[in-house]
């Protein structure tokens with residue numbers, strides 16, 4: 447096959463990139479190892495920044511968020527006996543939307559199928575070739591095991607943290623930065639109406655907890671747990687008891703309503719950046735180039751921001767053989783990536799218990815400042831609600 451851009455990975459970054467390219471008249475072929483059903487069912491992120499929603503609307507993909515998204519003005523920050531609301535609209539002029547990654551993935555798949563775009567699911571053996579030339583190509587075996595080759599003007603590595611694109615960059619021309627945190631999140635999805643109107647981020651001596659939601663009838667909740675935690679050690683009753691304690695059940699009349707748990711998983715916390723996000727005709731986007739701990743709700747939004755920059759860069763490269771935007775892509779994207787890396791690290795280290803009593807006092811001091819100073823609150827609001835795509 448011959449196309450303009452070969453895209454590896456049909457997650458949010460890959461499918462959105464294919465959509466934005468198509469709007470610019472650029473053809474693509476998407477290659478994905480998992481089945482369409484598997485990708486669609488993955489329970490992951492759930493918060494969209496205002497810039498992400500603006501971009502989806504401008505791309506004709508906003509109907510789902512507008513119909514099923516829940517616009518939130520802010521979040522609650524709390525620690526024992528204290529709960530404070532931060533109103534992002536008042537503080538930074540922007541809101542966020544609760545909209546599950548599963549819902550966004552469904553919108554992207556629907557748009558891709560309506561347009562009849564080429565997406566190969568259930569592939570194996572993806573390999574990248576001749577990236578240093580103007581004629582890169584990708585090989586793989588399709589779901590029937592038939593070998594395939596896609597020749598393209600550029601390859602977009604949108605294949606997440608474990609795909610082959612990241613390691614296709616020569617090690618001696620690549621820098622990586624990594625931080626592994628000494629704790630994980632135990633996340634549950636529950637068929638119960640949320641006990642809160644907006645997300646609660648709770649500092650607690652037993653560990654961080656968070657109350658999020660996916661819809662009016664589905665709640666998403668998290669507990670800080672040690673690395674290596676086995677979900678088998680956390681029966682539902684234990685989870686709800688820990689959530690009730692950490693989220694302040696009974697405090698000022700607030701109650702946490704438990705419900706049937708439909709999904710349970712452990713998510714390790716990690717920060718990672720690979721630079722540059724480009725080698726020859728290969729361009730990385732989303733989790734393929736960086737990972738953030740989920741505390742700042744940035745992973746999905748960064749993937750969207752990357753492809754918003756990459757699509758016009760590839761458009762100019764393919765159509766006009768003009769490499770100006772493509773050459774600038776990595777530096778431009780990394781500015782925003784590092785801002786989000788910092789914010790995600792900052793939220794994580796402010797809210798998670800490290801076991802060091804000195805850290806705990808610093809965290810409480812920081813929380814008191816963020817919730818009582820307009821300057822402190824505005825800094826959090828500006829970063830959480832999201833900076834402009836080109837920041």
Ligand SMILES: Cc1cc2nc3c(=O)[nH]c(=O)nc-3n(C[C@H](O)[C@H](O)[C@H](O)COP(=O)(O)OP(=O)(O)OC[C@H]3O[C@@H](n4cnc5c(N)ncnc54)[C@H](O)[C@@H]3O)c2cc1C
Nearest residue numbers: 455457458459479490491572605606609732733740745746
């Ligand atoms: C387990 C998990 C839980 C998360 N939970 C949260 C959360 O609670 N809150 C939050 O804000 N963020 C969360 N995130 C982060 C957020 O979901 C990601 O940042 C987001 O999915 C990034 O989108 P992406 O398209 O770049 O990568 P991905 O969504 O990872 O998509 C990459 C795609 O590439 C495919 N692929 C991999 N290898 C190959 C190959 N060899 N050939 C072809 N295709 C390949 C993968 O199957 C996948 O479909 C979570 C991430 C993970 C991994």
